[in-house]
Amino acid sequence: MPTTLFSDIEYLKGVGKARGEKYRKLGVTSPYELIYHIPRDYLDFRTHVPVAGAVLNEYNVLKLTVFRKMPPQRIKGGLVICKAAASDGTDDILIVVYNNVYGFQALREGETYYMYGKVSGNFLRKEISSPVYIKADEQVLIQPKYHLTQGLSVNMIRANMQQALEIMRREPFETLSPDILRKYDLAPLMWSLENIHFPESELAAETARRRLAFDELLKLQIGMSIMKSRSRRSTAYKMDPSVDTDEFTKGLPFELTDDQKKAVDEIVSDLCSSVPMNRLLQGDVGSGKTAVAAAACYFASKNGVQSALMAPTEILAVQHFKTLSGFLEPFGVRVSLLTGSMTAKKKASVREGIEAGEIDVVVGTHAIIQKDVEYRSLGLVITDEQHRFGVAQRAALAEKGDYPHKLVMSATPIPRTLALIIYGDLDISAITQLPKGRKPVKTYAVTGKLRSRAFGFVRERLDEGRQAYVVCPMIEESESELFAVKTYAENAAKGDLKGYTTALLHGKMRAAEKDKTMQLFRDGEIQVLICTTVVEVGVDVPNAAVMVIENAERFGLSQLHQLRGRVGRGGFESSCILITDNTTDDCVKRMKIMSSTSDGFKISEEDLKMRGPGDFFGNAQHGLPPLKIADIACNMELMNRAQVCAKELLEDDPLLEKPQNRALKMDVMRLFSKDIIG
Structure with a gap:
C-alpha cells in the first residue's frame, strides 16, 4: 500500500520506526505534519x-x-x-x-x-x-534550518521533506478557491509549501510564508466563528432588566470607576439576552475586576439564578471567596467555597447546598466541575485567568447549566490583536483605569553590583512595618549560573535579611503547605516571602510594599508586570527593584519599558512585538491551536484580511459543505480538536 500524506510518519521512505519516534517528539506524526514543520530560518549558500x-x-x-x-x-x-x-x-x-x-x-x-x-x-x-x-x-542554494531533536539532523529532515512533498505532488490539493486566491493576492498552496522549504529566492520564501500565514489565521478565525455560533444557542436564563444593581454598587465602600460601570452595564445587558453571554473582562492588575464580577453575581442572584466562579489555584479561589463574600453577603447573597483540600464532610455539605439552591454563588477550583456537583439553576459561569484552563475544563463548567452565560476574567492585559485570536469567540470589556487612590509602583532596574543597596532599601521598608517579596526564576539548581531558590533563601536569611522572618514559597510545594505559608504572610507573621512565580496571579497582601526580582531578564515583560502587581495594593508607596546583569540591547530595552510605564496594555503590546505570540503566555495552555507561521505583531493587515475572508466564507457556506471548501474544513478540523469543530 503506497504511503499517503496521512500515513504514519515511519512509513515515509527513509524514516522507519526509530526515526519515526524522533519525529513524534517534534509533534510530527505524518508526512502531512512534516510538510507543516516550517523552517525556523534559512542558510544562503x-x-x-x-x-x-x-x-x-x-x-x-x-x-x-x-x-x-x-x-x-x-x-x-x-x-x-x-x-x-x-x-x-x-x-x-x-x-x-x-x-x-x-x-x-x-x-x-x-x-x-x-x-x-x-x-x-x-x-x-x-x-x-x-x-x-x-x-x-545543488539547484536550490537557499536551504532550510529546522527545529531539531536529538538524533534528527537538518540533512535528514531535508531528505524526508523532499519525499513528503513528492507525495503531495502525486495527490495535490488546494484549500482555497481560485476566486479567493485572486482576491487576496495569494500564491497556490503547492507552490507555497515547496517554496517555504526550498525557496527559489528570498521573495519566493516571503510570498510562500504570506500564503501559509494567511491560511493559519483564516483557519483560526473559522474555527473561532464556529465555536462562537455554537454558543449562540438560546439560554434558559434570560434575566429581567428591571432588576436594579444600584443598591449593590451604591452599597460598596468605594465608587466604581467609569470603566467598571461600563463593564457592569455591558454584562447586565448580555445577561438579559436570550443568547448566552460570552464575554471577556480584561483589566490590569488591581483594576477592580472582582467588583464587576460581584455585581454580575448580585444581578444573577436577584434573578433567582446561581453563579459559579472557577479560579486556577486554591490560593486564588480562597481570595475570591473572601472578596465576594465581603461584597455580597451584606445584601443577602449566599457565597460558598468548594476546593479539593476541604474535608469530605464539608464538601458533601456544600454540594447539598448547591443542589438545593441554598447557595447563590459557588467559588472554587476545578472541584466545582466534578461530576458529583449538581447545580439547581447555574445561569452564570465565571472563569478567572481562562488561558490557564484547557478547553475541556471550561466546557465542563458550562455544561453544568442549560447554556449558562459565561464571563471570563483576565488580569493579563492582552493586546486587542492577540485577544481577538485567543478569545475570538468572546466579546471584550476592558477596564483601563485604576481605582481612585491607587499609586503606581515605582520601578528601578539595577545590576547585581547594587544588590546590597537594594536590600538596604528593603530593610528600611520592613523596619517601617511593611512586607516584601523576593522573586527568583528557578526552583531547582538545574542551571549553575542562576540562583537556586532554596540556597538563595538560606543565604538571604543569614545575610541581607538576617534578623527578619523569611519563608520560601515555590511551585513544587504541596497545596496545603503553600496555603499555610501564604496565610502566614497575609497575617503579617512572615515579613519577606522568597518565592518563584507562584505569586504571579492574584495573591493580595495590602501590606506588601516592595518586591525584588532576581534575574529579571528571565521573565517576559507581561510576567514582570504581573509580578509587580503584587505590591502597591494598600495605601503605601510601593517599589519594585529589577536585578539583572544582562546588558544586551534587548534586555536594556525591556528594563527601560518596565521602569517607564505601569500601563499593562502598553507593556503587553511591547511584549508581543519583542517575543511574538508563541511565547506570550510562557508555558500556559490557552487551549487553542498554536500559531506556527503567522506573527501577529507583524501580520495585522493579514489578520484583518483573514477575518474578512472567514466572514465571507461562512456567510456563503456556514458549515463549509460546498465541494470547494471541503479541504479547508478538513484542515480546520485537524487544527482544532474534533469535539470543538464537529
Whole structure:
C-alpha cells in the first residue's frame, strides 16, 4: 500500500520506526505534519567566501573540494572525531566532524560542496567545525534550518521533506478557491509549501510564508466563528432588566470607576439576552475586576439564578471567596467555597447546598466541575485567568447549566490583536483605569553590583512595618549560573535579611503547605516571602510594599508586570527593584519599558512585538491551536484580511459543505480538536 500524506510518519521512505519516534517528539506524526514543520530560518549558500577571507570564530559559507578523508578517531567517553582535508583551489582547510560518522561518510573525496560552519584557527591553519553542507551542483542554494531533536539532523529532515512533498505532488490539493486566491493576492498552496522549504529566492520564501500565514489565521478565525455560533444557542436564563444593581454598587465602600460601570452595564445587558453571554473582562492588575464580577453575581442572584466562579489555584479561589463574600453577603447573597483540600464532610455539605439552591454563588477550583456537583439553576459561569484552563475544563463548567452565560476574567492585559485570536469567540470589556487612590509602583532596574543597596532599601521598608517579596526564576539548581531558590533563601536569611522572618514559597510545594505559608504572610507573621512565580496571579497582601526580582531578564515583560502587581495594593508607596546583569540591547530595552510605564496594555503590546505570540503566555495552555507561521505583531493587515475572508466564507457556506471548501474544513478540523469543530 503506497504511503499517503496521512500515513504514519515511519512509513515515509527513509524514516522507519526509530526515526519515526524522533519525529513524534517534534509533534510530527505524518508526512502531512512534516510538510507543516516550517523552517525556523534559512542558510544562503549563494554568499560563499574564500578560505583566506573567512572571519575567524564566526560562521562562514565556503566552497570546498574534499581531497583526503582520514580514519575516524575514537576518544574518551565514546566520542568519535572525523577529519577531512579540503581546498577552495587556493587555500587548504581541515573539516572536523564530531560524533556524526553517518554524516561524515556521505562526504566523497573529489566532490565539491558548499559548507556552512564555524571557522577557527589562525592565518596559517584553519578548520571548519561540523559544517552543514550541500553538493555544489545543488539547484536550490537557499536551504532550510529546522527545529531539531536529538538524533534528527537538518540533512535528514531535508531528505524526508523532499519525499513528503513528492507525495503531495502525486495527490495535490488546494484549500482555497481560485476566486479567493485572486482576491487576496495569494500564491497556490503547492507552490507555497515547496517554496517555504526550498525557496527559489528570498521573495519566493516571503510570498510562500504570506500564503501559509494567511491560511493559519483564516483557519483560526473559522474555527473561532464556529465555536462562537455554537454558543449562540438560546439560554434558559434570560434575566429581567428591571432588576436594579444600584443598591449593590451604591452599597460598596468605594465608587466604581467609569470603566467598571461600563463593564457592569455591558454584562447586565448580555445577561438579559436570550443568547448566552460570552464575554471577556480584561483589566490590569488591581483594576477592580472582582467588583464587576460581584455585581454580575448580585444581578444573577436577584434573578433567582446561581453563579459559579472557577479560579486556577486554591490560593486564588480562597481570595475570591473572601472578596465576594465581603461584597455580597451584606445584601443577602449566599457565597460558598468548594476546593479539593476541604474535608469530605464539608464538601458533601456544600454540594447539598448547591443542589438545593441554598447557595447563590459557588467559588472554587476545578472541584466545582466534578461530576458529583449538581447545580439547581447555574445561569452564570465565571472563569478567572481562562488561558490557564484547557478547553475541556471550561466546557465542563458550562455544561453544568442549560447554556449558562459565561464571563471570563483576565488580569493579563492582552493586546486587542492577540485577544481577538485567543478569545475570538468572546466579546471584550476592558477596564483601563485604576481605582481612585491607587499609586503606581515605582520601578528601578539595577545590576547585581547594587544588590546590597537594594536590600538596604528593603530593610528600611520592613523596619517601617511593611512586607516584601523576593522573586527568583528557578526552583531547582538545574542551571549553575542562576540562583537556586532554596540556597538563595538560606543565604538571604543569614545575610541581607538576617534578623527578619523569611519563608520560601515555590511551585513544587504541596497545596496545603503553600496555603499555610501564604496565610502566614497575609497575617503579617512572615515579613519577606522568597518565592518563584507562584505569586504571579492574584495573591493580595495590602501590606506588601516592595518586591525584588532576581534575574529579571528571565521573565517576559507581561510576567514582570504581573509580578509587580503584587505590591502597591494598600495605601503605601510601593517599589519594585529589577536585578539583572544582562546588558544586551534587548534586555536594556525591556528594563527601560518596565521602569517607564505601569500601563499593562502598553507593556503587553511591547511584549508581543519583542517575543511574538508563541511565547506570550510562557508555558500556559490557552487551549487553542498554536500559531506556527503567522506573527501577529507583524501580520495585522493579514489578520484583518483573514477575518474578512472567514466572514465571507461562512456567510456563503456556514458549515463549509460546498465541494470547494471541503479541504479547508478538513484542515480546520485537524487544527482544532474534533469535539470543538464537529
